[in-house]
Amino acid sequence: MRLIVIASGSSANAAVVENNGAAVLVDCGVTLRTLKCGLANAGLSLSDLRAVFITHRHSDHIKGLPVLARAADIPIYSAVDIGLCTHFEDRMTQGGFEVQAFECSHDVPCVGYKISCGEKSVCIATDSGTVTQSMLQALYGCETVMIESNHDIDMLKNGFYPARLKARIMSSRGHLSNSDCAKLVSYLAGGGLRNAVLAHLSENNNTPLLARAETQGALSRLAPDSGVNVRHADAGLIIEF
Numbered sequence: 001m002r003l004i005v006i007a008s009g010s011s012a013n014a015a016v017v018e019n020n021g022a023a024v025l026v027d028c029g030v031t032l033r034t035l036k037c038g039l040a041n042a043g044l045s046l047s048d049l050r051a052v053f054i055t056h057r058h059s060d061h062i063k064g065l066p067v068l069a070r071a072a073d074i075p076i077y078s079a080v081d082i083g084l085c086t087h088f089e090d091r092m093t094q095g096g097f098e099v100q101a102f103e104c105s106h107d108v109p110c111v112g113y114k115i116s117c118g119e120k121s122v123c124i125a126t127d128s129g130t131v132t133q134s135m136l137q138a139l140y141g142c143e144t145v146m147i148e149s150n151h152d153i154d155m156l157k158n159g160f161y162p163a164r165l166k167a168r169i170m171s172s173r174g175h176l177s178n179s180d181c182a183k184l185v186s187y188l189a190g191g192g193l194r195n196a197v198l199a200h201l202s203e204n205n206n207t208p209l210l211a212r213a214e215t216q217g218a219l220s221r222l223a224p225d226s227g228v229n230v231r232h233a234d235a236g237l238i239i240e241f
């Protein structure tokens with residue numbers, strides 16, 4: 001099974017989960033060209049996509065969807081009602097994958113997805129101001145997780161964003177900070193976590209180095225022998241598990 005990052009950050013998000021040539025796309029905040037390039041980089045094409053799952057209606061997650069829907073006949077689902085997709089409740093089976101939605105805490109209705117094939121599963125959890133109970137339940141015991149590590153708190157506090165936007169990002173319906181992510185990953189290390197992919201990094205209030213250092217630092221203090229592989233969700237990153 002593979003997790004393939006097409007794009008991740010404040011401006012565009014899309015990730016692919018693949019198993020034996022069958023793939024599903026989570027979010028489509030990229031152009032069709034970027035999606036095709038990202039798939040080709042992993043030896044895949046649009047025809048390998050069995051379904052698209054959307055987390056929420058913010059443009060960094062859906063802006064490529066109308067063009068994709070015209071270019072390819074792929075079913076589009078979401079566990080939140082956003083009008084553009086077929087709505088489903090909690091879990092479904094599609095293209096050989098079992099997909100379970102879990103609730104995130106954001107300023108619009110938002111979910112993450114746990115995608116499983118047999119014994120293997122990956123969770124994608126971004127755009128949440130706090131770690132919800134259902135998020136924790138889905139993530140714990142997963143071998144590979146893609147978790148939001150949006151901002152460094154000091155960079156955000158001292159940065160140029162207006163006070164209202166800073167407050168929104170830091171609120172319980174905003175985004176997870178590096179420190180939130182570090183605590184969560186350290187906890188998940190006790191459940192057999194192998195790969196932590198730090199996602200949705202802010203271009204203005206974070207750096208990959210800071211994000212990785214915070215989670216690696218917490219792991220070395222709280223779970224020193226866990227051996228968790230920490231990466232940031234750079235476009236083109238492929239994790240095999």
Ligand SMILES: [Zn+2]
Binds near residue numbers: 009013060061200
């Ligand atoms: Zn987002």
Ligand SMILES: [Zn+2]
Binds near residue numbers: 056058106127
């Ligand atoms: Zn969002």
